[in-house]
Every structure is written in C-alpha cells, then in structure tokens.
Amino acid sequence: xxxxxxxxxxxxxxxxxxxxxxxxxxxxxxxxxxxxxxxxxxxxxxxxxxxxxxxxxxxxxxxxxxxxxxxxxxxxxxxxxxxxxxxxxxxxxxxxxxxxxxxxxxxxxxxxxxxxxxxxxxxxxxxxxxxxxxxxxxxxxxxxxxxxxxxxxxxxxxxxxxxxxxxxxxxxxxxxxxxxxxxxxxxxxxxxxxxxxxxxxxxxxxxxxxxxxxxxxxxxxxxxxxxxxxxxxxxxxxx
Numbered sequence: 001x002x003x004x005x006x007x008x009x010x011x012x013x014x015x016x017x018x019x020x021x022x023x024x025x026x027x028x029x030x031x032x033x034x035x036x037x038x039x040x041x042x043x044x045x046x047x048x049x050x051x052x053x054x055x056x057x058x059x060x061x062x063x064x065x066x067x068x069x070x071x072x073x074x075x076x077x078x079x080x081x082x083x084x085x086x087x088x089x090x091x092x093x094x095x096x097x098x099x100x101x102x103x104x105x106x107x108x109x110x111x112x113x114x115x116x117x118x119x120x121x122x123x124x125x126x127x128x129x130x131x132x133x134x135x136x137x138x139x140x141x142x143x144x145x146x147x148x149x150x151x152x153x154x155x156x157x158x159x160x161x162x163x164x165x166x167x168x169x170x171x172x173x174x175x176x177x178x179x180x181x182x183x184x185x186x187x188x189x190x191x192x193x194x195x196x197x198x199x200x201x202x203x204x205x206x207x208x209x210x211x212x213x214x215x216x217x218x219x220x221x222x223x224x225x226x227x228x229x230x231x232x233x234x235x236x237x238x239x
Contacts, residue, residue, distance in 0.1 A: 038207035041216035089158030148179025
C-alpha cells in the first residue's frame with residue numbers, strides 16, 4: 001500500500017477569535033501504488049487541506065498517515081523535504097510558472113533541490129517537456145503560451161524528478177474543454193505508465209476519469225466509490 005490514512009484530523013486555531021475550525025474530521029482510506037483517485041467535495045469540504053496533508057505540505061493534528069510503509073511522524077523536516085521533492089509531483093490550477101523564464105528553465109526548477117547532477121538537468125528537462133508535447137515551445141516564456149500549454153509545462157515540471165505520485169489540484173479548472181481533455185489525456189497516460197495520480201476536482205465529469213472517487217463533506221469522508229464507467233480522454237478525442 002502506498003498511502004494509508006486512519007482517523008486523520010486537522011484543526012486550525014484562530015487565536016484572534018479563540019475559535020477552532022475542524023478542516024478534517026477522522027478521515028480514513030488507502031491508496032495503492034498505481035491507482036488513479038479523484039477527491040471531490042464542495043467548497044470548504046476539506047479537499048485542499050487533505051491534499052496538503054497527503055503531499056507533506058502540512059502536518060495533521062492527529063491520526064495516522066503512512067507513506068510507502070512509514071509513518072509521517074517518523075520523518076524529520078529534511079527527510080520530508082527530500083521525500084516531497086523526489087517522490088511527489090504537484091500540478092496546481094494557477095500553473096505557478098516563473099513569468100520571465102523559459103519553459104526549459106521553469107521545468108528545471110525542482111532539480112535545484114535534488115541530488116541530480118547539474119550536467120544532467122537540461123537533458124532531463126527536455127525529456128519531460130517532450131513527454132507533454134511541447135518541445136517546440138521549449139524556449140518560449142509563459143506569456144507566449146496558452147492556458148493549456150502552461151498547464152502542460154506545469155506537468156512536465158512535476159515529472160522532472162520522476163515521482164511516484166502526481167497530485168493534480170483542479171488542473172483543468174482554468175482551461176477550455178479541449179485543453180482540459182488534453183490535460184486529462186496526459187494524466188491518464190502517466191497513470192498507465194505506473195504513476196499514482198491523485199486528482200482534486202469539483203467536476204464530476206473530470207473525476208470520472210479516475211478509478212475511484214472519494215467524496216468529502218464538512219471534513220468527513222462521505223463516500224468512497226469505484227467508477228463503474230470510467231471516462232477516457234483518448235476515446236473522447238476519437239469522437
């Protein structure tokens with residue numbers, strides 16, 4: 001099992017109002033290596049908080065989180081940073097690209113914090129860019145790209161350290177329908193190659209490209225269901 005979550009709770013304390021906000025309330029589930037899982041829920045349901053917990057971007061208040069057989073509380077901060085950089089890739093709705101920097105150099109960024117030798121950076125970045133079909137845009141800056149192209153750059157950057165898990169937070173939220181399908185096609189291909197994909201979305205249509213859908217409401221896991229008729233972007237492009 002790659003990810004094991006048991007009774008995960010996250011409470012935020014508002015010191016100015018002496019109040020507590022329960023963002024996650026006793027959430028439990030497992031994710032196997034190579035699965036494609038979507039996490040859904042209305043605004044304020046806790047899905048972004050859960051993403052931060054799973055991606056080691058924040059720590060839970062209580063509960064168990066095991067990644068690849070080891071509890072998160074057994075890692076120190078340096079180990080957490082290394083694990084996040086090496087094992088995890090992140091794709092966000094807002095792309096988070098450096099504006100006056102080429103596609104090639106944007107994709108190289110995570111390598112600055114890795115143990116990959118600098119002489120290998122360019123070749124590795126070119127390989128990642130080619131995998132998302134943007135080799136012809138390698139020397140362009142983000143301002144010269146469409147929204148779909150920017151998201152593909154973000155995916156290439158997430159792939160640069162060959163992570164086990166790809167976290168995609170509303171990756172199609174700012175895109176038109178065609179670009180959104182292209183992004184889902186790339187995520188499907190990555191999953192077919194063995195990557196675990198965890199997708200955060202509020203769109204049922206997008207979530208149904210996954211194998212399973214976890215649905216959160218008010219910080220609790222309301223349902224965990226298998227997708228019976230899974231959508232495939234490849235098939236949709238053939239229509």
